[in-house]
Protein backbone atom coordinates (compact mmCIF):
# COMPACT_ATOMS: atom_id res chain seq x y z
CA UNK A 212 0.00 0.00 0.00
CA UNK A 213 1.17 3.53 -0.75
CA UNK A 214 2.67 5.34 2.22
CA UNK A 215 0.22 7.43 4.16
CA UNK A 216 -2.81 5.58 2.79
CA UNK A 217 -5.26 3.54 4.85
CA UNK A 218 -7.19 1.55 2.28
CA UNK A 219 -8.43 4.21 -0.12
CA UNK A 220 -8.23 6.98 2.53
CA UNK A 221 -5.56 9.46 3.60
CA UNK A 222 -2.67 10.54 1.38
CA UNK A 223 -0.79 13.84 1.30
CA UNK A 224 -2.36 16.39 -1.03
CA UNK A 225 -0.05 19.33 -0.41
CA UNK A 226 1.18 22.33 -2.41
CA UNK A 227 4.55 21.85 -4.09
CA UNK A 228 6.23 24.49 -1.89
CA UNK A 229 5.66 22.25 1.13
CA UNK A 230 7.22 19.07 -0.37
CA UNK A 231 10.58 19.78 1.24
CA UNK A 232 9.03 20.53 4.64
CA UNK A 233 6.99 17.34 4.60
CA UNK A 234 10.05 15.33 3.52
CA UNK A 235 11.94 16.75 6.49
CA UNK A 236 9.03 16.09 8.87
CA UNK A 237 8.66 12.51 7.61
CA UNK A 238 12.33 11.89 8.16
CA UNK A 239 12.31 13.35 11.68
CA UNK A 240 9.19 11.35 12.58
CA UNK A 241 10.50 8.07 11.16
CA UNK A 242 13.87 8.42 12.87
CA UNK A 243 12.20 9.26 16.17
CA UNK A 244 9.83 6.32 15.81
CA UNK A 245 12.71 3.91 15.20
CA UNK A 246 14.50 5.26 18.29
CA UNK A 247 13.36 3.54 21.51
CA UNK A 248 15.07 6.30 23.51
CA UNK A 249 12.71 8.88 22.01
CA UNK A 250 9.60 7.00 23.15
CA UNK A 251 11.07 6.62 26.64
CA UNK A 252 11.82 10.35 26.72
CA UNK A 253 8.16 10.96 25.77
CA UNK A 254 6.83 8.57 28.44
CA UNK A 255 9.05 10.22 31.10
CA UNK A 256 7.94 13.71 30.06
CA UNK A 257 4.27 12.71 30.28
CA UNK A 258 4.84 11.06 33.68
CA UNK A 259 6.46 14.18 35.12
CA UNK A 260 4.38 16.88 33.42
CA UNK A 261 0.99 15.32 32.74
CA UNK A 262 0.10 12.69 35.39
CA UNK A 263 0.66 9.66 33.16
CA UNK A 264 -0.18 6.85 33.39
CA UNK A 265 -3.71 8.15 33.86
CA UNK A 266 -5.87 5.83 36.04
CA UNK A 267 -8.42 3.32 34.82
CA UNK A 268 -11.30 3.86 37.26
CA UNK A 269 -13.83 1.12 38.01
CA UNK A 270 -17.18 2.95 37.99
CA UNK A 271 -18.83 0.72 40.58
CA UNK A 272 -21.86 2.95 41.26
CA UNK A 273 -22.63 3.59 37.61
CA UNK A 274 -22.25 -0.13 36.83
CA UNK A 275 -24.68 -1.05 39.63
CA UNK A 276 -27.07 1.72 38.67
CA UNK A 277 -27.31 0.34 35.12
CA UNK A 278 -27.32 -3.30 36.27
CA UNK A 279 -25.26 -4.80 33.46
CA UNK A 280 -21.62 -4.86 32.37
CA UNK A 281 -18.83 -3.60 34.62
CA UNK A 282 -17.87 -0.09 33.50
CA UNK A 283 -14.28 1.13 33.58
CA UNK A 284 -13.31 4.71 32.74
CA UNK A 285 -9.94 5.68 31.27
CA UNK A 286 -9.17 9.03 32.88
CA UNK A 287 -7.64 11.23 30.16
CA UNK A 288 -9.31 14.15 31.98
CA UNK A 289 -6.47 13.96 34.50
CA UNK A 290 -3.88 15.07 31.95
CA UNK A 291 -2.35 18.53 32.27
CA UNK A 292 -4.73 21.00 30.53
CA UNK A 293 -7.57 18.55 31.11
CA UNK A 294 -7.64 16.30 28.07
CA UNK A 295 -5.82 13.79 25.87
CA UNK A 296 -4.66 16.68 23.65
CA UNK A 297 -1.59 17.01 25.90
CA UNK A 298 -0.30 13.65 24.59
CA UNK A 299 -0.16 14.88 21.00
CA UNK A 300 1.25 18.36 21.61
CA UNK A 301 3.99 17.25 24.01
CA UNK A 302 5.03 14.49 21.59
CA UNK A 303 5.22 16.94 18.70
CA UNK A 304 7.08 19.38 20.97
CA UNK A 305 9.85 16.81 21.51
CA UNK A 306 9.99 16.29 17.75
CA UNK A 307 10.28 20.05 17.13
CA UNK A 308 13.23 20.14 19.52
CA UNK A 309 14.88 17.32 17.56
CA UNK A 310 14.33 19.21 14.29
CA UNK A 311 15.93 22.30 15.82
CA UNK A 312 12.97 24.57 15.06
CA UNK A 313 12.06 27.48 17.30
CA UNK A 314 8.48 28.38 16.41
CA UNK A 315 5.19 26.47 16.37
CA UNK A 316 1.85 27.32 14.82
CA UNK A 317 -1.51 25.60 15.25
CA UNK A 318 -5.15 25.82 14.26
CA UNK A 319 -7.84 25.71 16.87
CA UNK A 320 -11.64 25.62 16.82
CA UNK A 321 -12.96 25.67 20.36
CA UNK A 322 -9.53 26.63 21.62
CA UNK A 323 -8.59 23.45 23.52
CA UNK A 324 -5.85 22.49 21.05
CA UNK A 325 -4.67 26.12 21.05
CA UNK A 326 -4.34 26.13 24.84
CA UNK A 327 -2.52 22.77 24.78
CA UNK A 328 -0.12 24.00 22.07
CA UNK A 329 0.51 27.32 23.86
CA UNK A 330 1.26 25.34 27.04
CA UNK A 331 3.73 23.11 25.19
CA UNK A 332 5.39 26.14 23.56
CA UNK A 333 5.82 27.83 26.94
CA UNK A 334 7.32 24.65 28.41
CA UNK A 335 9.79 24.20 25.52
CA UNK A 336 10.52 27.90 24.95
CA UNK A 337 9.09 28.12 21.41
CA UNK A 338 7.42 31.13 19.82
CA UNK A 339 3.77 30.32 19.22
CA UNK A 340 1.06 31.60 16.89
CA UNK A 341 -2.46 30.20 17.02
CA UNK A 342 -4.91 30.63 14.14
CA UNK A 343 -8.53 30.77 15.17
CA UNK A 344 -11.67 31.75 13.25
CA UNK A 345 -12.97 35.18 14.25
CA UNK A 346 -16.33 33.63 15.21
CA UNK A 347 -14.57 31.19 17.53
CA UNK A 348 -12.39 33.92 19.06
CA UNK A 349 -15.47 35.76 20.23
CA UNK A 350 -17.31 32.57 21.34
CA UNK A 351 -14.36 31.07 23.24
CA UNK A 352 -12.94 34.02 25.15
CA UNK A 353 -11.70 32.01 28.19
CA UNK A 354 -9.45 29.86 25.99
CA UNK A 355 -8.19 32.89 24.04
CA UNK A 356 -7.42 34.53 27.37
CA UNK A 357 -5.28 31.58 28.50
CA UNK A 358 -3.47 31.23 25.17
CA UNK A 359 -2.44 34.87 25.34
CA UNK A 360 -1.43 34.66 28.99
CA UNK A 361 0.68 31.59 28.14
CA UNK A 362 2.57 33.79 25.68
CA UNK A 363 0.97 32.83 22.35
CA UNK A 364 -0.20 35.23 19.65
CA UNK A 365 -3.79 34.50 18.69
CA UNK A 366 -4.64 35.52 15.11
CA UNK A 367 -8.37 35.83 14.35
CA UNK A 368 -9.12 34.48 10.85
CA UNK A 369 -11.69 36.52 8.94
CA UNK A 370 -12.03 34.32 5.81
CA UNK A 371 -14.99 32.13 4.91
CA UNK A 372 -17.18 31.01 7.77
CA UNK A 373 -14.54 32.34 10.24
CA UNK A 374 -14.32 28.95 11.98
CA UNK A 375 -12.03 25.92 12.25
CA UNK A 376 -11.61 25.02 8.57
CA UNK A 377 -10.64 28.62 7.76
CA UNK A 378 -8.13 28.57 10.61
CA UNK A 379 -6.57 25.39 9.15
CA UNK A 380 -6.20 27.04 5.73
CA UNK A 381 -4.56 30.08 7.32
CA UNK A 382 -2.14 27.93 9.32
CA UNK A 383 -1.02 26.20 6.09
CA UNK A 384 -0.57 29.64 4.47
CA UNK A 385 1.73 30.68 7.32
CA UNK A 386 3.68 27.42 7.06
CA UNK A 387 4.41 27.92 3.35
CA UNK A 388 6.35 31.09 4.16
CA UNK A 389 7.89 30.04 7.50
CA UNK A 390 8.74 26.36 7.14
CA UNK A 391 12.49 26.87 7.78
CA UNK A 392 11.89 27.92 11.37
CA UNK A 393 8.38 26.69 12.06
CA UNK A 394 6.51 23.45 12.77
CA UNK A 395 2.76 23.13 12.30
CA UNK A 396 1.30 21.26 15.31
CA UNK A 397 -1.80 19.68 13.79
CA UNK A 398 -4.37 18.87 16.42
CA UNK A 399 -5.80 15.48 15.53
CA UNK A 400 -5.39 12.30 13.44
CA UNK A 401 -6.34 14.11 10.22
CA UNK A 402 -4.58 16.14 7.53
CA UNK A 403 -1.83 15.04 5.15
CA UNK A 404 0.58 12.19 5.91
CA UNK A 405 2.44 11.85 8.29
CA UNK A 406 0.03 13.66 10.66
CA UNK A 407 -2.68 10.97 11.03
CA UNK A 408 -0.10 8.23 11.64
CA UNK A 409 2.14 10.41 13.81
CA UNK A 410 -0.63 11.79 16.05
CA UNK A 411 -2.08 8.26 16.38
CA UNK A 412 1.36 7.08 17.51
CA UNK A 413 1.59 9.68 20.31
CA UNK A 414 -1.99 8.97 21.38
CA UNK A 415 -1.38 5.19 21.42
CA UNK A 416 0.00 5.70 24.94
CA UNK A 417 -3.68 5.72 26.09
CA UNK A 418 -4.39 2.26 24.67
CA UNK A 419 -1.10 0.76 25.83
CA UNK A 420 -1.84 1.79 29.40
CA UNK A 421 -5.50 0.76 29.25
CA UNK A 422 -4.58 -2.71 27.92
CA UNK A 423 -2.32 -3.37 30.92
CA UNK A 424 -4.70 -1.77 33.40
CA UNK A 425 -7.81 -3.73 32.39
CA UNK A 426 -5.85 -7.00 32.54
CA UNK A 427 -4.66 -6.14 36.05
CA UNK A 428 -8.11 -5.07 37.29
CA UNK A 429 -10.55 -7.28 35.37
CA UNK A 430 -8.25 -10.25 34.65
CA UNK A 431 -8.97 -10.25 30.92
CA UNK A 432 -9.85 -8.08 27.95
CA UNK A 433 -12.95 -5.88 27.98
CA UNK A 434 -15.87 -6.76 25.71
CA UNK A 435 -16.29 -3.25 24.32
CA UNK A 436 -14.39 0.06 24.22
CA UNK A 437 -16.19 3.38 23.65
CA UNK A 438 -14.70 6.70 22.55
CA UNK A 439 -16.10 9.93 21.13
CA UNK A 440 -14.95 10.91 17.64
CA UNK A 441 -14.23 14.45 16.50
CA UNK A 442 -11.11 14.21 14.36
CA UNK A 443 -10.57 10.84 15.99
CA UNK A 444 -7.40 11.17 18.08
CA UNK A 445 -8.64 10.03 21.49
CA UNK A 446 -10.53 7.17 19.83
CA UNK A 447 -7.46 6.06 17.85
CA UNK A 448 -5.42 6.42 21.04
CA UNK A 449 -7.44 3.94 23.04
CA UNK A 450 -8.48 1.67 20.11
CA UNK A 451 -4.84 0.93 19.24
CA UNK A 452 -4.47 -0.91 22.53
CA UNK A 453 -7.20 -3.37 21.47
CA UNK A 454 -7.05 -3.59 17.65
CA UNK A 455 -5.24 -6.93 17.80
CA UNK A 456 -7.78 -8.39 20.24
CA UNK A 457 -10.35 -10.09 18.01
CA UNK A 458 -13.03 -10.26 20.72
CA UNK A 459 -12.99 -6.60 21.74
CA UNK A 460 -15.60 -4.49 19.96
CA UNK A 461 -14.60 -0.87 19.30
CA UNK A 462 -17.30 1.80 19.17
CA UNK A 463 -16.81 5.38 17.96
CA UNK A 464 -19.50 7.90 18.95
CA UNK A 465 -20.07 10.98 16.78
CA UNK A 466 -21.94 14.22 17.42
CA UNK A 467 -25.62 13.65 16.64
CA UNK A 468 -26.42 17.29 17.50
CA UNK A 469 -30.14 18.01 17.19
CA UNK A 470 -30.63 14.58 15.56
CA UNK A 471 -29.10 12.60 12.69
CA UNK A 472 -32.09 13.31 10.43
CA UNK A 473 -31.77 17.11 10.93
CA UNK A 474 -29.12 19.27 9.26
CA UNK A 475 -27.67 20.20 12.65
CA UNK A 476 -25.12 17.54 13.56
CA UNK A 477 -21.52 16.59 12.81
CA UNK A 478 -21.80 12.84 12.11
CA UNK A 479 -19.77 11.67 9.12
CA UNK A 480 -19.92 7.91 9.56
CA UNK A 481 -23.57 7.72 10.66
CA UNK A 482 -26.38 9.19 8.51
CA UNK A 483 -26.04 10.32 4.92
CA UNK A 484 -24.69 13.87 4.93
CA UNK A 485 -21.04 12.91 4.34
CA UNK A 486 -19.35 11.72 1.16
CA UNK A 487 -15.78 10.84 0.13
CA UNK A 488 -13.72 13.89 -0.78
CA UNK A 489 -10.26 15.44 -0.77
CA UNK A 490 -9.75 18.60 1.29
CA UNK A 491 -7.25 20.04 3.77
CA UNK A 492 -4.57 17.76 2.34
CA UNK A 493 -6.18 14.33 2.70
CA UNK A 494 -8.98 12.05 1.55
CA UNK A 495 -11.78 11.08 3.91
CA UNK A 496 -15.53 11.30 4.46
CA UNK A 497 -16.44 15.00 4.57
CA UNK A 498 -19.75 16.62 5.44
CA UNK A 499 -20.42 18.32 2.10
CA UNK A 500 -23.17 19.10 -0.37
CA UNK A 501 -23.41 17.66 -3.89
CA UNK A 502 -21.15 20.47 -5.20
CA UNK A 503 -18.45 19.53 -2.71
CA UNK A 504 -19.04 22.63 -0.53
CA UNK A 505 -18.38 21.88 3.13
CA UNK A 506 -21.57 21.91 5.22
CA UNK A 507 -22.11 23.79 8.44
CA UNK A 508 -21.91 21.48 11.43
CA UNK A 509 -23.40 21.61 14.89
CA UNK A 510 -22.70 19.95 18.21
CA UNK A 511 -23.11 20.96 21.84
CA UNK A 512 -19.47 19.78 22.10
CA UNK A 513 -17.19 22.20 20.25
CA UNK A 514 -14.45 19.57 19.95
CA UNK A 515 -16.64 17.22 17.89
CA UNK A 516 -17.79 19.92 15.50
CA UNK A 517 -15.57 19.11 12.48
CA UNK A 518 -16.39 18.33 8.81
CA UNK A 519 -13.79 15.58 8.32
CA UNK A 520 -12.74 12.46 10.22
CA UNK A 521 -9.56 10.43 10.53
CA UNK A 522 -8.69 8.45 7.38
CA UNK A 523 -7.51 5.67 9.70
CA UNK A 524 -11.00 5.42 11.20
CA UNK A 525 -12.79 5.44 7.84
CA UNK A 526 -10.58 2.53 6.84
CA UNK A 527 -11.21 0.66 10.11
CA UNK A 528 -14.93 1.17 9.52
CA UNK A 529 -14.57 -0.28 5.98
CA UNK A 530 -12.86 -3.30 7.52
CA UNK A 531 -15.68 -3.69 10.03
CA UNK A 532 -13.29 -3.14 12.93
CA UNK A 533 -15.00 -0.06 14.36
CA UNK A 534 -18.74 0.43 14.78
CA UNK A 535 -20.04 4.02 14.62
CA UNK A 536 -22.95 5.50 16.56
CA UNK A 537 -24.14 9.05 17.24
CA UNK A 538 -25.37 10.77 20.42
CA UNK A 539 -27.64 13.81 20.45
CA UNK A 540 -27.07 16.98 22.49
CA UNK A 541 -30.02 16.09 24.74
CA UNK A 542 -28.71 12.57 25.40
CA UNK A 543 -25.30 14.02 26.21
CA UNK A 544 -26.71 16.25 28.96
CA UNK A 545 -28.52 13.29 30.54
CA UNK A 546 -25.38 11.13 30.48
CA UNK A 547 -23.36 13.98 31.97
CA UNK A 548 -25.81 14.32 34.86
CA UNK A 549 -25.70 10.57 35.49
CA UNK A 550 -21.88 10.47 35.48
CA UNK A 551 -21.67 13.40 37.90
CA UNK A 552 -24.30 12.06 40.32
CA UNK A 553 -23.17 8.42 40.41
CA UNK A 554 -19.39 8.77 40.21
CA UNK A 555 -18.53 12.36 41.09
CA UNK A 556 -16.76 12.87 37.79
CA UNK A 557 -17.42 15.62 35.25
CA UNK A 558 -16.82 14.44 31.69
CA UNK A 559 -16.22 17.01 28.95
CA UNK A 560 -19.25 17.39 26.65
CA UNK A 561 -17.21 15.57 23.98
CA UNK A 562 -16.46 12.62 26.28
CA UNK A 563 -20.10 12.47 27.40
CA UNK A 564 -20.94 11.26 23.87
CA UNK A 565 -19.04 8.03 24.60
CA UNK A 566 -20.90 7.75 27.93
CA UNK A 567 -24.26 7.99 26.12
CA UNK A 568 -23.64 4.91 24.00
CA UNK A 569 -22.11 2.94 26.88
CA UNK A 570 -25.12 3.80 29.09
CA UNK A 571 -27.45 2.54 26.33
CA UNK A 572 -25.63 -0.77 25.91
CA UNK A 573 -24.29 -1.71 29.36
CA UNK A 574 -27.72 -2.70 30.83
CA UNK A 575 -28.17 -5.25 28.01
CA UNK A 576 -24.87 -6.92 28.81
CA UNK A 577 -24.06 -9.60 31.42
CA UNK A 578 -22.60 -8.69 34.82
CA UNK A 579 -19.40 -10.65 34.12
CA UNK A 580 -18.76 -8.59 31.00
CA UNK A 581 -16.75 -5.35 31.04
CA UNK A 582 -16.52 -2.20 28.98
CA UNK A 583 -14.15 0.77 28.92
CA UNK A 584 -15.22 4.36 28.29
CA UNK A 585 -12.45 6.68 27.20
CA UNK A 586 -13.06 9.89 29.13
CA UNK A 587 -11.14 12.16 26.77
CA UNK A 588 -11.37 15.28 28.94
CA UNK A 589 -12.88 17.05 31.91
CA UNK A 590 -15.98 19.22 31.76
CA UNK A 591 -14.84 22.26 33.75
CA UNK A 592 -14.12 24.07 30.46
CA UNK A 593 -17.78 23.63 29.49
CA UNK A 594 -19.29 25.48 32.44
CA UNK A 595 -20.77 28.25 30.26
CA UNK A 596 -22.39 25.79 27.83
CA UNK A 597 -23.59 23.35 30.49
CA UNK A 598 -24.98 26.02 32.84
CA UNK A 599 -26.79 27.56 29.87
CA UNK A 600 -28.19 24.19 28.77
CA UNK A 601 -29.41 23.41 32.33
CA UNK A 602 -30.94 26.90 32.29
CA UNK A 603 -29.50 27.43 35.76
CA UNK A 604 -31.05 30.62 37.25
CA UNK A 605 -28.31 31.43 39.78
CA UNK A 606 -25.64 31.07 37.09
CA UNK A 607 -27.54 33.60 34.98
CA UNK A 608 -27.70 35.97 37.95
CA UNK A 609 -23.96 35.62 38.45
CA UNK A 610 -23.17 36.43 34.80
CA UNK A 611 -25.49 39.43 34.79
CA UNK A 612 -24.03 40.72 38.10
CA UNK A 613 -20.51 40.40 36.68
CA UNK A 614 -21.50 42.26 33.53
CA UNK A 615 -23.08 45.03 35.63
CA UNK A 616 -19.95 45.32 37.71
CA UNK A 617 -17.79 45.82 34.60
CA UNK A 618 -20.27 48.30 33.18
CA UNK A 619 -20.19 50.33 36.43
CA UNK A 620 -16.38 50.35 36.34
CA UNK A 621 -16.42 51.63 32.74
CA UNK A 622 -18.96 54.37 33.30
CA UNK A 623 -18.67 54.85 37.07
CA UNK A 624 -16.82 58.16 37.05
CA UNK A 625 -19.20 59.73 34.58
CA UNK A 626 -22.56 58.98 36.25
Ligand SMILES: *Cc1c(COP(=O)(O)O)cnc(C)c1O
Nearest residue numbers: 441442443444445514561587588
Ligand atom coordinates in the same frame (compact mmCIF):
# COMPACT_ATOMS: atom_id res chain seq x y z
C1 LIG B 1 -10.69 18.02 21.14
C2 LIG B 1 -11.42 17.06 21.97
C3 LIG B 1 -12.05 15.93 21.42
C4 LIG B 1 -12.14 15.66 19.95
O1 LIG B 1 -10.92 15.34 19.32
P1 LIG B 1 -10.52 13.88 18.85
O2 LIG B 1 -9.36 14.14 17.93
O3 LIG B 1 -11.67 13.26 18.14
O4 LIG B 1 -10.13 13.11 20.05
C5 LIG B 1 -12.66 15.03 22.30
N1 LIG B 1 -12.68 15.24 23.63
C6 LIG B 1 -12.10 16.33 24.20
C7 LIG B 1 -12.18 16.50 25.66
C8 LIG B 1 -11.46 17.27 23.39
O5 LIG B 1 -10.89 18.34 23.97
